[in-house]
Amino acid sequence: MTTLSDFHANTITGTPQDLSAYLGKVVLVVNTASKCGFTPQFGGLEKLYDDLKDDGLVVLGFPCDQFNHQEFDDNAETADFCQLNYGVTFPMFAKIDVNGDNAHPLFAWLRSEQGGILGDAIKWNFTKFLLNREGKVVRRYAPTVEPSAIEADIRALL
Numbered sequence: 001m002t003t004l005s006d007f008h009a010n011t012i013t014g015t016p017q018d019l020s021a022y023l024g025k026v027v028l029v030v031n032t033a034s035k036c037g038f039t040p041q042f043g044g045l046e047k048l049y050d051d052l053k054d055d056g057l058v059v060l061g062f063p064c065d066q067f068n069h070q071e072f073d074d075n076a077e078t079a080d081f082c083q084l085n086y087g088v089t090f091p092m093f094a095k096i097d098v099n100g101d102n103a104h105p106l107f108a109w110l111r112s113e114q115g116g117i118l119g120d121a122i123k124w125n126f127t128k129f130l131l132n133r134e135g136k137v138v139r140r141y142a143p144t145v146e147p148s149a150i151e152a153d154i155r156a157l158l
Contacts, residue, residue: 003135007106009062010094012079017093019106023135025058026157028150029110031098032061033070033125034081041126042086044147048154049090055158056133059090062107064098067125071095098122114140132157 004027005020030045042061049059063078065071072078075094082088096104099121103111110129111120114137128141130153138157141150 001136002109004106004131005135007109009096009104009106012063012075012092012094014075014094017091019060020135022058022060024133025056026052026133026154027131027135028057028059028147028154029106029129029131030059030061031064031096031107031122031125031127032082032092033064033067034072034078035070036067036125038124038126038143039070040086041147042082042088046086046088046090048147048151052151052154052158053090057154057158061088061090061092062098062104063092063095064122064125065095066097066099066122070125098127110137110140113137130154130157 005023007019009017011017045059063071079092082092098107114129124143126143129137130139132138139153
């Protein structure tokens with residue numbers, strides 16, 4: 001059975017990261033964008049991470065430019081923006097595609113595990129996937145769902 005530990009991705013600084021490093025944690029995977037109407041959710045994601053990381057939560061941010069080109073071209077610019085504007089300290093990864101032929105394998109798997117309103121396609125920036133400590137997908141949340149609304153589900157898994 002496939003789990004989060006079967007994937008790897010490059011961090012926002014370009015370092016390869018085996019996602020098995022997050023096994024044993026409750027994981028919230030989010031496709032992000034720096035210039036989107038939902039971008040203020042970075043603040044809520046950071047608050048969740050800050051409040052619950054000691055209990056075993058990790059938020060993983062994956063910038064994506066597939067929806068109206070709302071992400072910077074340069075990963076360093078994205079990292080600076082997230083840190084300066086929202087104080088993001090949770091792990092951020094290099095820009096990826098979440099839909100289509102070039103979709104990152106992690107997102108192809110997440111989509112297949114939890115379909116959404118558009119079948120398995122990601123509808124927009126800030127779609128969220130909650131994974132349990134074993135690295136299995138538990139739930140998918142629409143972009144409009146605020147991070148604070150997910151807290152009870154996260155706490156139930158912690």
